[in-house]
Amino acid sequence: MAEIExxxxxxxxGDFVAVKNSNLIIENKEFFVLxxxxxxxxxxxxxxxxxxxxxxxxxxxxxxxxxxxLRASQRDIAFVFQLFALYPHMNVRxxxxxxLKMQKLSRSEVDAKVLEAAKLLRIDHLLKxxxxxxxxxxxxxxxLGRALVRRPKAFLMDEPLGTLDAEFRELxxxxxxxxxxxxxxxxxxxxxxxxxxxxxADRIAVMNEGVVLQADSPKVIYNxxxxxxxxxxxxxxxxxxxxxxxxxxxxxxxxxxxxxxLNIPEQKEGTDSNENFLGVRPENLKxxxxxxxxxxxxxxxxxxxxxILTIETQLGNIKIRVDSDTQVNINEQIQFDTLNNNQIIxxxxxDKALQSEFMS
Amino acid sequence: xxTSRSPLEATGFSRKLAATIIIVYMIVTLIPITWMVATSFxxxxxAISYPPEVFFEPSLEGYVNLFTNRxxxxxxxxxxxPPPDTWYEELVRSREMVIxxxxxxxxxxxxxxxxxxxxTFFSVFLGSLAAYALSRFKVPLKDDLLFFILSTRMxxxxxxxxxxxxxxxxxxxxxxxxxxxxxxxxxxxxxxxWLLKGFMDEIPREYEEAAMIDGYSRMQAFFKVVLPQAxxxxxxTAIFCMIFSWNEYAFAVLxxxxxxxxxxxxxxxxxxxxxxxxxxxxxxxxxxxxxxxIFTVVLRKHLLRGITFGAVRK
Numbered sequence: 001m002a003e004i005e006x007x008x009x010x011x012x013x014g015d016f017v018a019v020k021n022s023n024l025i026i027e028n029k030e031f032f033v034l035x036x037x038x039x040x041x042x043x044x045x046x047x048x049x050x051x052x053x054x055x056x057x058x059x060x061x062x063x064x065x066x067x068x069x070l071r072a073s074q075r076d077i078a079f080v081f082q083l084f085a086l087y088p089h090m091n092v093r094x095x096x097x098x099x100l101k102m103q104k105l106s107r108s109e110v111d112a113k114v115l116e117a118a119k120l121l122r123i124d125h126l127l128k129x130x131x132x133x134x135x136x137x138x139x140x141x142x143x144l145g146r147a148l149v150r151r152p153k154a155f156l157m158d159e160p161l162g163t164l165d166a167e168f169r170e171l172x173x174x175x176x177x178x179x180x181x182x183x184x185x186x187x188x189x190x191x192x193x194x195x196x197x198x199x200x201a202d203r204i205a206v207m208n209e210g211v212v213l214q215a216d217s218p219k220v221i222y223n224x225x226x227x228x229x230x231x232x233x234x235x236x237x238x239x240x241x242x243x244x245x246x247x248x249x250x251x252x253x254x255x256x257x258x259x260x261x262l263n264i265p266e267q268k269e270g271t272d273s274n275e276n277f278l279g280v281r282p283e284n285l286k287x288x289x290x291x292x293x294x295x296x297x298x299x300x301x302x303x304x305x306x307x308i309l310t311i312e313t314q315l316g317n318i319k320i321r322v323d324s325d326t327q328v329n330i331n332e333q334i335q336f337d338t339l340n341n342n343q344i345i346x347x348x349x350x351d352k353a354l355q356s357e358f359m360s
Numbered sequence: 361x362x363t364s365r366s367p368l369e370a371t372g373f374s375r376k377l378a379a380t381i382i383i384v385y386m387i388v389t390l391i392p393i394t395w396m397v398a399t400s401f402x403x404x405x406x407a408i409s410y411p412p413e414v415f416f417e418p419s420l421e422g423y424v425n426l427f428t429n430r431x432x433x434x435x436x437x438x439x440x441x442p443p444p445d446t447w448y449e450e451l452v453r454s455r456e457m458v459i460x461x462x463x464x465x466x467x468x469x470x471x472x473x474x475x476x477x478x479x480t481f482f483s484v485f486l487g488s489l490a491a492y493a494l495s496r497f498k499v500p501l502k503d504d505l506l507f508f509i510l511s512t513r514m515x516x517x518x519x520x521x522x523x524x525x526x527x528x529x530x531x532x533x534x535x536x537x538x539x540x541x542x543x544x545x546x547x548x549x550x551x552x553x554w555l556l557k558g559f560m561d562e563i564p565r566e567y568e569e570a571a572m573i574d575g576y577s578r579m580q581a582f583f584k585v586v587l588p589q590a591x592x593x594x595x596x597t598a599i600f601c602m603i604f605s606w607n608e609y610a611f612a613v614l615x616x617x618x619x620x621x622x623x624x625x626x627x628x629x630x631x632x633x634x635x636x637x638x639x640x641x642x643x644x645x646x647x648x649x650x651x652x653x654i655f656t657v658v659l660r661k662h663l664l665r666g667i668t669f670g671a672v673r674k
Contacts, residue, residue: 073572087585
């Protein structure tokens with residue numbers, strides 16, 4: 001297993017820049033997720049690590065060895081495709097044995113390794129089946145089996161659960177993570193589904209428009225997003241952004257909001273711009289009976305364990321998470337306030353989060 | 361109203377209409393073939409009798425005549441010969457002739473097999489390589505190149521007969537198997553590149569990418585993963601190429617004489633030998649039909665899938 005390092009990686013297709021000067025270090029035995037909306041460059045990054053695309057410039061190191069411009073077959077990595085790409089003209093056994101046949105192993109060694117991988121994934125009873133007769137989940141397992149049978153240095157997965165139905169996807173998330181831990185793998189996993197990313201990853205890199213915006217543990221990504229995009233993209237719903245018309249100076253610890261003032265974590269950075277944003281997660285707001293921000297209930301989304309309220313206020317539309325048994329009606333006048341001090345100020349000029357007591 | 365049937369399914373009337381049309385069409389196309397096969401089993405006399413005989417006494421005279429060269433002899437010479445050893449000698453003897461040797465039909469027939477299958481193999485092999493390249497790689501002027509390949513079939517191939525005739529004579533390719541295989545391959549290539557490119561486009565790239573990650577070179581991935589999945593397209597293409605190479609007449613007449621002559625230009629020459637020998641011609645054409653028929657029947661399943669391939673997303 002191995003460490004993967006990406007240095008100043010750049011890829012353009014004609015005029016379109018898919019990946020812009022990205023830097024990442026994926027540590028040994030890490031489950032690393034590349035997360036972002038479609039077209040953000042996450043799949044291109046993965047394909048460059050795999051050798052299916054060559055970088056326009058930059059380097060990729062696999063175990064300190066520069067592999068950026070080597071052929072895919074010379075890199076000792078495995079790739080799991082979104083549509084599995086199982087060879088339809090071979091049965092399950094031959095699909096699993098296919099990567100081994102290139103390694104000049106004896107027949108019995110190949111058989112032993114195929115059986116070991118099949119047992120690990122509980123598909124040993126399917127070895128003689130045709131690929132076309134398998135259910136989605138079993139195909140997924142065969143695809144994983146084909147990847148791990150060779151024990152490569154790293155596993156690369158391109159939205160491997162994208163085509164499975166929701167129920168099965170949750171199960172596979174658990175299994176994938178367990179498999180990763182059992183075989184001490186280094187895994188790079190691409191998805192646009194934050195749920196998958198949050199539940200499996202050791203670290204997540206959020207990408208947008210070809211740029212890696214932040215690479216951190218799921219908890220840090222969620223609670224302390226470094227940019228407005230990450231704050232909005234992660235979380236469902238995303239963070240609320242309230243415009244603040246004042247310049248922020250270092251060590252400032254309150255801001256003016258409407259007619260009152262609001263305490264914020266002590267800032268360690270200031271801004272030049274006087275158009276900034278206060279970021280606050282829906283669960284860090286609460287309904288109050290007095291002295292809060294007044295608003296009009298615009299929408300109520302019932303989500304089982306909780307409700308998301310959309311409130312029309314003078315500050316714009318604000319989302320609040322409340323308990324699902326809270327009684328609120330559409331168009332009701334309510335008041336809300338902050339629940340804690342977990343607010344983040346984003347610099348309006350570059351959308352970056354300012355350093356503060358809370359952020360550090 | 362009968363609701364057990366889907367509204368998209370054909371009604372009784374249209375089914376009967378379709379069946380009628382198919383049966384009529386079948387009769388129209390099968391009559392000449394039936395007549396040809398029947399003629400091959402007639403005797404020379406019964407083949408030219410008027411009114412034509414629908415029911416007749418079968419005879420293998422046509423086949424014997426097809427495979428042998430014979431000469432007419434006076435009766436007293438025939439009587440002086442020892443009695444015939446074989447049934448076919450006896451048959452020929454009864455027509456007051458003796459067998460002087462085998463005819464050229466078998467060598468011509470095997471020429472047809474060698475040239476037909478050879479040209480089909482190379483058309484499909486080279487065509488699939490070209491189709492894969494045009495389907496997967498960035499090729500400069502790809503669209504123009506594809507159009508150029510297609511344009512070589514916009515005129516009848518025989519239009520370039522004179523330059524090819526001169527070229528082949530200079531190159532020493534005239535009347536050779538290699539020459540004919542090259543010629544038929546080239547004529548078929550445009551069709552095979554275009555047909556196969558369509559099939560290659562339908563095969564997801566992930567398969568060969570997976571193979572390349574599994575340690576195979578692109579060439580190995582092509583042979584081990586891409587080609588097996590293109591079997592449908594290859595079968596359909598092979599049938600078209602085979603039918604062309606097998607039936608081709610004009611170039612064969614022009615470019616082959618002794619060594620590499622194929623069956624199509626040979627069969628009409630039977631007519632000249634001792635009057636109109638219709639049973640022998642029938643026998644020649646019947647035998648000529650068989651390989652291409654077997655080939656098509658064997659690949660039939662793929663052909664049908666090939667024609668409808670890609671029409672519905674899987």
